[in-house]
Amino acid sequence: MLVFAFGSNLDGAQMRARCPSARAVGRARLEGHALAFGGFSARWGGAVASVVRRRGQAVEGLLYALSKADLRALDGFEGTPWVYERVARLVTTEGGTRRRAFVYVLRALGPAPRRPAPRYLAAVRLAYARLRLDPGPLVRAAGGGPS
DSSP states (O other): OOOEEEEEEEEEEHHHHHOTOOOOEEEEEEEEEEEEEEEETTTTTTEEEEEEEEEEEEEEEEEEEEOOOHHHHHHHHHHTTTTEEEEEEEETTTTTTTTEEEEEEEOOOOOOOOOOOOHHHHHHHHHHHHHHSSSSHHHHHHHHSOO
């Protein structure tokens, strides 16, 4: 099973702790979507990442291959189906191949974008830097720049 990570699950250590079988497959893009922050995580103390449909934009992330048992475990960590909904989407790999992957989308993003929890944003920024992802969309979604 493939999972497209775009928030704190970009951190390999967090994914291995949650899902021991997790194996990074490579970078990918979720076309027609934008990064957004919403909801409230007690663990992080504020808003967390999600994706919203947005024509002409894309979200960069990382594909993981997971076992069925680890996918069920990740559902638990993500609060599926109450907090995040696990949906199937097509993502594009660095090589241009389209792959079907599961994506976790907040069920209730909220009426307006929210600023992410500082500790959460720091963890995601670090993962973006390690993976050499473009930080622009992350900064804009977090409220730090023009859309």
